[in-house]
Amino acid sequence: MKIILSVFLLFGLLSCQQEKFDFANELAFTTNFEMNELYQGSKGVYGPKNTWLLLFTFNKYCYFYKTPFNKSLGESRVTKRVAGKCSFNDDAIISQTGIKDFKMNLHVQEKIKLSLIIDGKSFNYPLFNHSITRKFTPFNNQLKKSFFDNVYVNGGLEYLKAKTIKSGTLCHGVNTECKDVVKYKCDLCEEGSYEVVDFNCAQGGSKYCGKDKCGTKNQPACPRGYKVLDTKLPSLCFNGSPAGFCSPGLSTFCSDEGILICL
Incomplete structure (x- = not known):
């Protein structure tokens, strides 16, 4: 009976904590909304593939979206800034999985409204604390940065x-x-990004822009899962390291750059 009661109390506590976060309300009254203009528009957010993209920030929160890849569908999550920084690795306050299609638009009229179109369904979030005094859009000015009062938008073709x-x-x-x-700025890579094996970190190793060719000759080894390795070694780059794997007939070697490769 005590165990059952404890479970109910824990569930109730978690529910209360989740109810405290109101996504629409936080957006409505934010005073420091900032979005990544690179992913705004009717074409949708599809690439780079299999990559966490920071789409916008508001108050002390960060909104990430992971693009679909092969049979893996998209996922969105809101995390909390830590020391003022955003990370998709932090615990999700709210999240949504199984997303096939994702679009984001910022409508600028007398008031500013953020629209998220997820699998064809539109979710509109007015930003009550923001307005503009003259009509222009993020793309029709020659500035690298555009300001709508206290709304900051990364904008401009340049x-x-x-x-x-x-x-x-x-x-x-x-x-x-x-x-x-x-x-982290891999969301700006033109052809996606890939992770390499170098240091033993829970968030993974360093990442480079480019197509992932891991496991092939003269290319980075494919990383194994952090928990699979279960080691406390600070560096995972050494000849024969099990931290990465290669195609048949190849073995792992540590390159002069400190990256585990296949030879």
């Missing part, structure tokens, strides 16, 4: 060209202490 990242570029770097030495 911005779009300048912000994409070429293949081969480090887009998320971690060190032996599992601290970010290069802030």
Whole structure:
């Protein structure tokens, strides 16, 4: 009886905590809404594939969307900033899985309204604390950044060209202490991104822009799961390391750059 009562009390506590977060209300009265203009529009958010994208931030929260890949459908989640930074690895306050189609638009009239179109169903969120005094859109000005009162929008065609990242570029770097030495920006990779085996971190190793060719000759080894390894070694890059795997006939070696590769 005590066990059953404890379970009910725990469930009630979790329910109360979840009820405290009202997504629509938080957006309605936010004073620091900021969105990634790169993913706004009717074409939808489809790439880079299998990548967590930071779409917008508001108050102390971050809205991420993971793009579909093969049979894996899309997923959205809201996380809380930690030390002012956003991470998709943090616990989700709210989330939605099984998304096939995702679009995001910012409607600018007398008031500003955020629209999320998920699998054909539209969800509209007015931003009551934001308004504009003159009519213009994010794309018809020559500035790299556009301001609608206290709404900040990354905008402009020049911005779009300048912000994409070429293949081969480090887009998320971690060190032996599992601290970010290069802030996550893989959502700007032109051809997706891939993870390499270097340091033993719960959030995974460093990540590079480009097509994932892991496991093939002269390419990074495919990473194994962090919990599968169950080791406390700070570095996973050494010859014969089991932290990555290769195609038949190849073995793992640590390159001069400190990345586990297949040879």
